[in-house]
Amino acid sequence: MPNIALPAAFARQVRTARELVDEQRRTPEETRLATASTGFDRLLEGGLERGSMVELIGRRSSGRFSLVLATLAAVTRTGEAAALVDLGDALDPQAAAAAGVDLERLLWVRPRHLKGVLASAEVILTSGIPLVVLDTGMPPVPGGRGKEASWLRLARSARAHRTALLISSPYRMSGTAARAVLEARSSRPTWAGQGRSPRLLRGVAADLELIKSPKPRRQGETETLNWRLAEDLQGDDRASTSQQTVSRQTAIPPTVEGTYADEHRNVIRFKERAIA
């Protein structure tokens, strides 16, 4: 920009339109879509990255679909559009609305076959919708795993259109195409009531493990997500506190943590002595 004639102090503050756009694109809001699920966001370093494919796998009742709806809710409530390609035809609009999804901003596509899922996703990615979620339902998935080339093509298309692509599947399907893979496992239902009294389902606690990451040293990191039934909640304020995401590291009681820290320091001292 020809700002030579401007006073130096002023010129430093002047930006070209391109610089402004670039700066804006570097902001966290522009590079990542927060999912409002603290543990999920922490594992993904802030949320789903625009232009990348993330795969979320999990068996029955692992909280996978709840996480999908929570992500859709977080994105649509900020005013962005989102698409759900729902192979298992599993969405209950009432549950989605209760989870906070803005249904007007949600495009719901219900193919009958995995081939239709891949083709639909490829079409949706060109529309500019910032979040596309592919849910392949429960096994048996009609169409198997699909060709790896198709997943790679989807990943490339997502990158080209700066769309966050979340694959939710019962097992790994996208091969090497996904930038990050997380597994929801070890679900533990929690019930109200003991002994001979009637039981009431309160929710599910599930561990979410990062099994593939662009940063290999982060692989294996785990977060615990707690999902509760709607009947337990009274309004948004209470609802927001009901999701208690607890990291395994932070879950260690203070006394234990202290012991662990002391032991860790001792190990380091021991290693230092050995080297000396």
Added chain:
Amino acid sequence: MPSEPTDSPPRIACLLTPLFPLAARLRSEPELIQEPLAILAGNGHAARVVAATRLARRAGIRPGFTLSQARARLPKLIARPCDAECEYAAQEALLDVAESFSPRVEDGGEGMAYLDACGLERHYPGESPDEELARSLMLAVEKRAGLPIRVGIAASKLAARVAASQPHSPTLVPAGEESAFLAPLPLAQLTPQAKTLATLTSWGISSLGELANLPKDEIVSRLGPAGQQLHSIARGIDTEPLMPRHPPPIFREGMELEWPLVNLEPFVFVARAALERITQRMQVRGLACERLRLSLGLEPDGHHERSITLPAPTRDIKTLLTLLRLDLEANPPNAPIITFTLDAHPDKPREAQLSLFGPTALSPDKLATTVARLFSMLGDGRVGSPRTVDAHRPERFALEPYAPPPPPKERQKTPPGRGLLTVRVLRPALEVEVITRGGQAPRYDPQDTLNTAIDEVAEPITEYASPRSDERPISIKTLVTDETTKKPRIDGSVRVASGPWGLEEDWWSSDRLERDYWDVELASGGLYRLYRDRQNGDWFVDGIYD
């Protein structure tokens, strides 16, 4: 439209398509351009050649030849009849392009259009604005309508038409020189009645200039109103002003096929070309297709009509073609196709303003195309925006066309998550066999890993008094049918069961609903929502807590 000074001379451009029946046919079948082709008018032995391609003309084929005479000269001659649909579509395409230059366009018929060129010179600030305009018109019509035209510009329609019919195009007649331009032309250029022409010839008048030099009153007294009209035209004065047309509300393309089509594939191939031409014409006017109507003429005299309403206006050919194909597959014609017409009902494409500080708005045009393509791929009822329905049945929902509201002007902060456990719905509900307390006890099988799991891991089944029923599920097994083999299998002993919760709806009608719902956790893992139909006692799993 800016008002013009009243004293500015009129400028009229005439767009003329030479050999129009041939040009219209080649527009629909461009692959015949390099072939010896003749267009014939009339039926059977009375059919006469009206136009032919250069290759055919070189072989000596002239207008007026019968097909036999033409084939005698050139056995490989391709013959096509005059096609009214092709000519109508070509004429409309020509007028569409003309209307993209000026709002005042008159339909001259037969590949001709008159255009009011007053004021257009401002767009062409070069040395010769008229010539630049004429060349732009020729280029635009060639490119967008697929027609080779000649252009003439003059102060009157006749002078412009005569100028356009000159072999070297464009021909420009300077203002005030119309009489001089027309003077040497033969009388036949006016296309007078044969009797009038014979009278004028007997007077020794052979050119327009000679007619124009005669006193008007004398001509009128001898030839009447027809003579007056001819005299005015010969002097370069239009007897009728330029009469702008109203553009038709639909875009039509069609064709008479060379032979009857029995299969869908060749028809789709022909329809694709027609759709390409329609979308090109709509693009010229900045419109998109909202509804497509297909009329098929069937052999021998049948008729088949289909109408396809698009979820959103689009110009995407692939989408339109796929929808057309799907519709014809579902509703095929019952006889071979001999003619077809495609009517596209236009609508304005959706538009949106871009946001500076908020989330990026979706391009309505792109979104419309996306939705239409998804619609064509997956069919009706598979694409849309979900809506809740005011009813108790969990399986009820509504689907509406996807039209997201515009994003907020400023980016919103992500609200905290609600952390709700949701149900993955099974549609339709999976029928299961459930053993309840009081019924048959689950059989212990040491090979069954589920039962082993109960012994090793799970707590014993907790017994409790149900609040409304003493029959509670203790074991579930999926009924094996052809349908359920494609569904998730749900088998095992129940570890914890919670329920029942009654659900009653429409109890006053025949379609009443009476269900007892249960939440169950299986010993092998998995949380399910199942219900018992009170009317017949059948059990179903309608959702998995996930």
